[in-house]
Amino acid sequence: MKTVSKLAFALCACASMTMKAQDAVDAPERWSFAAFGTGSLVHSDEDQADFGHTQLMSRGAGYSDPWALNVDTRLGGQVTVNATSSLSAVVQVVAEHRYDDSFRPHVEWANLRYDIGPDLSVRAGRTALPIFLFTESRRVGFALPWVRTPLEVYELVPVTSNDGVDVTWRRRIGEGTNTMQVALGQSASRFIQDGATREVTTRDQFVIADTYELGNLSLRANYGQARVTMDVYRPLFEGFRQFAFLGGDAIADRYELEGRLGRYMGVSVSYQPGTGFVIGELGRLETHAVLGNRTGGYLSAGRRFGNVTPYVTWGAVRLTTPSSDPGLPVPPALTASPLPLLNAALNVALNASPRQSTATVGVRWDVARNTALKLQFDRMDLGANSSGTLTYLQPGFVPGGVVHLVSASVDFVL
């Protein structure tokens, strides 16, 4: 018995010595907690449709509530556990307005990270898809110069997460740092349309992103592709296939999203000296399907005066494929069949691809080391016959108009 207790004592001593060794200057904390949050109030003067920070939101500002609290409001918490100096686990839970109109928290991230060296790491689990400049931090309002990321680019790809693996490789090139990231995996996101829960799923998801940072200048380019399925369109194209004798298969083959290869290419530039910022991002989505091919971009600049940073942004998204299709010719005998409705539904779906431009002026005021207040005005100019990125369209909605938004937010990190 005595031997056992001696052994236990020795083990404890050893363990505490190891702990001490890991307390060396370069050792990370055993575990850490961090949190972020945003409270926002958004007003839209469009009372026949809703504005959300993503089109996947079921409700937003406008028709549902002219002064909405749910658009950008969220709370996130993150726990990091460092098992060893090279193996760590991270879980991030976020509560924000969800597709089902609730604020139920969901797991945004959950992954294991292994550092093969100081400049090479592998992560497995759920990570953010590195498809845009700010994709990974778009929910952390405090890390953004604006109230939210410009929808003209950030709505090009509705997928934001990756369940799979990613590898990050950093190296020095000249006086700058080059970071290459490759992600492989799949994803699923839900949204509500016409009262039913729908899903966007991707598989064979592959993204490569390269960022070069030189002082305050950062250049980024990325390419991504995935096989995309959207179940919301399934009945439409199954319907067209019923009319194979009229060429319905050709319509379905052309537009359906059943594992269709979609591609995305993006480039961005960001220059952020302490006195202000210039950020520009350009992206192109190619689905060659019902979502069409789209090009979006924005340019934003801000200047800091003490703790106050006013900024202006201009963004636009265009559809480079037709927003309408004659559909199938309707023979006189079939005017009472579902065919005319299918043709109409196809055109509604094609026309749903957003065309819009937004002019923004705003100001960020850093009231404390970890708290920022923002006030932002947006003028959204919807393209001809387009509802832009608005959702929850009401029968009285008139496409192609101008929508004004006022957003006030408070962002913090802990």
Added chain:
Amino acid sequence: MNRAAARLAILVLCAGIGTARAEVVAVVGAKSAIGSLTQAQIADIFLGRLTKLPNGALAVPLDQPEGSPVRDEFYLRVAGKTPAQLKAFWSKLIFTGRGRPPKSLSDHTQILKAVRSNPAAIGYVDRRYADATVRILP
């Protein structure tokens, strides 16, 4: 000159010294493997972008406590970042799992102790604390 006026003059003088900007210098141990560095390299080390130096030596940055004037002054001078901008910068990295800020030690004594004993450590202190046991960069 009466005593009250003298006292006032001393007070004003002391206040002036107290608010004078401390000159902050980056330091490594006198026997550190870290060679000479440019200001841009120092900024990159403290922003987590540079961990291995051109000569192969590792660089481990050490921060002064958050909110300390010496820290705010250092980042403003080396990286051009205000405390809020630095917080936003690290928030972006922390909440994407891409990095963590340098470990922060309680004061300049701890920083000097660490750089003396660890050849990879790099810190910053008010110039008046940089004695012969440390080397000032760049």
